[in-house]
Amino acid sequence: MSGVLTIDLKALAANYRQFRALAGPDVAVAGVVKADAYGLGAEQVFKALWQEGCTEFFVATPEEAFALRALEDEAQIAVLGGLWPGYAQDFLQQDIIPVLNSLEMTQRWQTLAQQKNQSLPAILHFDTGMNRLGFGAQETQKILEDKTHLEGLDVQIVMSHFACADEKDHPLTAHQNERFAKIAAVFPGARKSLANSPGLFRAQDYHYDLVRPGYALYGGNPTPETDNPVRPVVRLDVPVLQIRDVKKGETIGYGAGHRFDKDTQTATLALGYADGFLRSGSGRANVFFKGQACPVLGRISMDLTSIDIGSLQEKPQPGDMIEILGAHQSVDDLAEAAGTIGYEVLTALGTRYRRSYV
Numbered sequence: 001m002s003g004v005l006t007i008d009l010k011a012l013a014a015n016y017r018q019f020r021a022l023a024g025p026d027v028a029v030a031g032v033v034k035a036d037a038y039g040l041g042a043e044q045v046f047k048a049l050w051q052e053g054c055t056e057f058f059v060a061t062p063e064e065a066f067a068l069r070a071l072e073d074e075a076q077i078a079v080l081g082g083l084w085p086g087y088a089q090d091f092l093q094q095d096i097i098p099v100l101n102s103l104e105m106t107q108r109w110q111t112l113a114q115q116k117n118q119s120l121p122a123i124l125h126f127d128t129g130m131n132r133l134g135f136g137a138q139e140t141q142k143i144l145e146d147k148t149h150l151e152g153l154d155v156q157i158v159m160s161h162f163a164c165a166d167e168k169d170h171p172l173t174a175h176q177n178e179r180f181a182k183i184a185a186v187f188p189g190a191r192k193s194l195a196n197s198p199g200l201f202r203a204q205d206y207h208y209d210l211v212r213p214g215y216a217l218y219g220g221n222p223t224p225e226t227d228n229p230v231r232p233v234v235r236l237d238v239p240v241l242q243i244r245d246v247k248k249g250e251t252i253g254y255g256a257g258h259r260f261d262k263d264t265q266t267a268t269l270a271l272g273y274a275d276g277f278l279r280s281g282s283g284r285a286n287v288f289f290k291g292q293a294c295p296v297l298g299r300i301s302m303d304l305t306s307i308d309i310g311s312l313q314e315k316p317q318p319g320d321m322i323e324i325l326g327a328h329q330s331v332d333d334l335a336e337a338a339g340t341i342g343y344e345v346l347t348a349l350g351t352r353y354r355r356s357y358v
C-alpha cells in the first residue's frame with residue numbers, strides 16, 4: 001500500500017496563464033523546471049506548459065536539458081548552472097543555451113564558436129547581490145568596459161537573480177534591480193530577465209522582457225506575507241497501516257521520543273522521511289483526516305509516521321487515507337511546521353508514491 005501524490009496539471013496550467021496575464025503581452029513567461037520540475041515530474045510539467053504556449057524553459061543541469069530536448073525539438077532550453085567542461089559540443093548539437101556565469105565559461109563557449117566559425121547563442125548572468133552564480137563585480141566591469149570579451153557570442157538574454165524578493169520590501173531587491181538596469185542598458189540588443197516567482201508578483205518594474213517563475217507554478221506562495229495568489233498543484237494522501245491503543249505513560253517511536261500523558265489511540269502511516277516527510281517535522285507537524293488535525297507523535301521514521309487520533313470523532317481505519325498536503329495543509333504550511341521552505345518540501349517528495357496526474 002502506498003501514498004498517492006496527485007499533481008493537478010490543470011491548476012499548473014491555470015497558474016501559468018495567470019502569470020501571462022500578470023506579465024502582459026510584451027513580457028514572455030518562461031517555465032523553470034529544474035530538479036524534475038521541483039519534484040513534480042519534468043516531463044509531465046514540460047508538456048503541460050508547452051501546451052499552454054510556454055516555449056522557454058530553464059533547468060539547472062545539462063542532463064535535465066537533454067531530457068527535455070528529447071521531448072521537443074522547438075523548445076528553447078537554457079541551463080542555469082552554465083557550461084561545464086566537456087559539454088560544449090553537446091550543447092551545440094542539441095541546441096541548448098548555456099547561462100554563462102563566469103569568464104571561464106564564456107571562454108569555453110567562445111572556443112567552440114571559433115572552431116565552428118559561427119556565433120553561438122548565450123545568456124549572460126550578472127550577479128547583482130546574490131553572490132552565488134553569475135559574473136561578479138570585477139568580471140562585470142571587464143565585460144562592460146570591453147565587449148571583445150564577448151566575441152563570438154550571440155547574447156540573447158541578459159539576466160540576474162533576486163536574493164530576497166520573497167520578503168516584502170527587502171531593500172536588496174530594489175538595489176539589485178537598479179544594478180541590473182544599469183548593466184542591462186549596455187546590451188540594447190538583448191532581452192532582459194530578472195524576476196523569479198516573487199519578483200513577478202512584487203513589481204511590474206521587475207518584469208523586463210522575460211520572467212522566470214518556478215515555485216509559484218507549482219502552487220507555492222510567492223508572497224508569503226499575503227494569502228497565496230496561485231492555485232495549489234499538489235495533493236498527498238497516505239494510507240493508515242495500523243491503529244493502536246496506547247496507555248498513559250507509554251512511549252512511541254525511536255528514541256521513545258513522545259510519552260503519552262493519557263490513554264489514546266494512534267494511527268501508523270505509510271509515510272517517512274524517505275518519502276520526503278521531513279524528520280524536522282517530528283512532534284510538530286499535523287496531518288488531516290476528514291478535515292480534522294492529527295498531530296505527529298514523536299520521531300518521524302524512514303518509512304513510518306505515528307499520529308494521534310484520540311480526539312477524532314470519526315476515526316480512520318487501516319487502509320483509510322490521511323491528507324498530508326491538500327485542502328487543509330498547503331506546501332507552505334507543512335514547510336513551516338518542519339522549519340523549512342516549501343521548495344524543500346516539494347523537491348524532497350520521494351519516488352515511492354503512486355503519482356496521479358490530473
Ligand SMILES: *Cc1c(COP(=O)(O)O)cnc(C)c1O
Binds near residue numbers: 032195
Ligand atoms: C530557481 C531559479 C528561478 C525560479 O525561482 P522561483 O523562486 O522558484 O520562482 C529563477 N531564476 C533562477 C536563476 C533560478 O535559479
